[in-house]
Amino acid sequence: MNTRLIAARVLSRVLQDGQSLTAALDSALPTVESAKDRAFIQALCYGACRSYHRLDFILSELLDKPLKDLDVKSLALVGLYQLKYMRVKPHAAVSETVLAARKKPWAKALINALLRSYLRDQESLELKADNNHCAAVSHPDWLIRQIEQDWPQQAQNILQENNWQPPMALRVNLARVSLDHYLQQLIGLDIAAMTVDFCPSALILDKPVAVDLLPGFADGLVSVQDVAAQLAAGLLDVRAGQRVLDVCAAPGGKAAHILEHQSQTKELVAVDIDAARMLRVTDTLQRLRLSATLVVGDAANPQDWWDGRLFERILLDAPCSALGVIRRHPDIKLLRRADDIQPLQALQQSILHAVWPLLAPGGIMVYATCSILKQENEQQIAAFLAEHPDAIELPIDAPWGIAGSHGRQIMTGESAMDGFYYARISKA
Numbered sequence: 001m002n003t004r005l006i007a008a009r010v011l012s013r014v015l016q017d018g019q020s021l022t023a024a025l026d027s028a029l030p031t032v033e034s035a036k037d038r039a040f041i042q043a044l045c046y047g048a049c050r051s052y053h054r055l056d057f058i059l060s061e062l063l064d065k066p067l068k069d070l071d072v073k074s075l076a077l078v079g080l081y082q083l084k085y086m087r088v089k090p091h092a093a094v095s096e097t098v099l100a101a102r103k104k105p106w107a108k109a110l111i112n113a114l115l116r117s118y119l120r121d122q123e124s125l126e127l128k129a130d131n132n133h134c135a136a137v138s139h140p141d142w143l144i145r146q147i148e149q150d151w152p153q154q155a156q157n158i159l160q161e162n163n164w165q166p167p168m169a170l171r172v173n174l175a176r177v178s179l180d181h182y183l184q185q186l187i188g189l190d191i192a193a194m195t196v197d198f199c200p201s202a203l204i205l206d207k208p209v210a211v212d213l214l215p216g217f218a219d220g221l222v223s224v225q226d227v228a229a230q231l232a233a234g235l236l237d238v239r240a241g242q243r244v245l246d247v248c249a250a251p252g253g254k255a256a257h258i259l260e261h262q263s264q265t266k267e268l269v270a271v272d273i274d275a276a277r278m279l280r281v282t283d284t285l286q287r288l289r290l291s292a293t294l295v296v297g298d299a300a301n302p303q304d305w306w307d308g309r310l311f312e313r314i315l316l317d318a319p320c321s322a323l324g325v326i327r328r329h330p331d332i333k334l335l336r337r338a339d340d341i342q343p344l345q346a347l348q349q350s351i352l353h354a355v356w357p358l359l360a361p362g363g364i365m366v367y368a369t370c371s372i373l374k375q376e377n378e379q380q381i382a383a384f385l386a387e388h389p390d391a392i393e394l395p396i397d398a399p400w401g402i403a404g405s406h407g408r409q410i411m412t413g414e415s416a417m418d419g420f421y422y423a424r425i426s427k428a
């Protein structure tokens with residue numbers, strides 16, 4: 001099947017049905033035989049989402065009235081994306097995209113006309129896009145305003161970073177191999193990587209590679225994980241013999257790192273509400289030869305799953321807006337709405353309240369999100385501290401992030417990291 005058509009269908013699942021790009025690609029790609037075609041479709045879909053607000057603006061300039069047929073609109077966006085951003089010959093991009101519309105003759109003519117008009121007026125259209133608030137940075141208006149409100153100094157940089165492709169970062173399993181030794185293995189395979197001063201397990205690759213090309217991946221010597229996410233285990237500082245609760249644990253990246261970091265953890269209980277995502281925790285732990293107690297349950301209702309024994313450490317990696325990982329999931333810019341934030345903040349608050357009684361006196365809870373919004377981060381923690389006199393914030397003194405009124409915020413792109421937030425709280 002025509003690769004442009006498949007890409008447009010994937011994009012349409014996101015635009016029309018609100019499906020995540022990952023889910024839409026997961027169901028479309030297995031039907032595509034050639035790896036080259038799969039990579040092309042993926043690049044088209046990620047790119048079209050990343051540049052959606054700019055391309056959509058240009059499309060609206062090219063049309064007299066909005067395109068109601070979202071399948072055709074998706075195809076037009078896929079066409080424009082190739083012309084502006086890909087090294088596809090323009091005539092091939094136009095003819096192949098037009099061909100993809102062959103089942104709708106009216107759309108074929110329209111796509112042809114649109115793409116040719118774009119090529120003719122490219123310079124002036126791009127200039128108009130540069131001068132439009134949302135198109136220039138390719139973000140929805142509400143999100144630009146929200147980021148500018150929370151981070152007036154950093155907003156421009158955050159918006160730019162959101163549109164870059166993130167690097168591939170690795171977490172070396174230091175319980176099994178030293179960082180230096182693993183780096184040498186990579187160099188031996190011509191895979192260039194650099195270390196990160198403040199994160200002893202991390203390597204950042206110059207170029208992404210397929211995981212099966214990573215030495216020892218199947219045997220658990222290494223995992224793929226952003227550097228910001230690798231800071232959780234150090235902050236949790238689990239000591240030998242302690243019981244740990246990882247309360248929103250799937251797919252299990254941080255749970256696995258905690259166990260790699262402290263091989264004498266007494267027990268790690270990993271809870272997640274999503275049974276399907278929990279299967280991924282099982283797979284991850286198996287690959288890394290680690291074990292944990294897995295519980296499918298609602299973190300906001302521990303009475304349904306808690307056995308009454310206290311934990312010395314709790315990691316709450318909360319469900320959040322994920323606005324710190326837009327560069328990895330650019331469809332977030334299309335799917336997330338301003339009014340999603342308040343319910344997420346309420347869910348985080350209810351989980352915080354519910355798990356606090358499970359922490360032993362003197363224990364430490366780490367609260368984390370991959371968000372950059374203050375409402376989900378420092379304001380959330382401020383409210384929690386105000387309501388819990390037995391909660392004492394432990395300041396995070398680190399060479400990364402920005403200290404806020406509470407906790408520490410990593411801005412998207414800082415030292416090549418995702419946007420992330422951490423706060424450490426101990427119990428009196």
Ligand SMILES: C[S@@+](CC[C@H](N)C(=O)[O-])C[C@H]1O[C@@H](n2cnc3c(N)ncnc32)[C@H](O)[C@@H]1O
Nearest residue numbers: 248249250251252253254273274298299317319
């Ligand atoms: C940010 S992800 C966790 C990532 C994970 N800690 C890791 O490092 O791989 C948030 C998780 O919270 C889970 N979740 C959402 N609501 C929940 C609830 N009420 N109780 C337990 N888990 C929940 C989601 O299913 C999702 O897997």
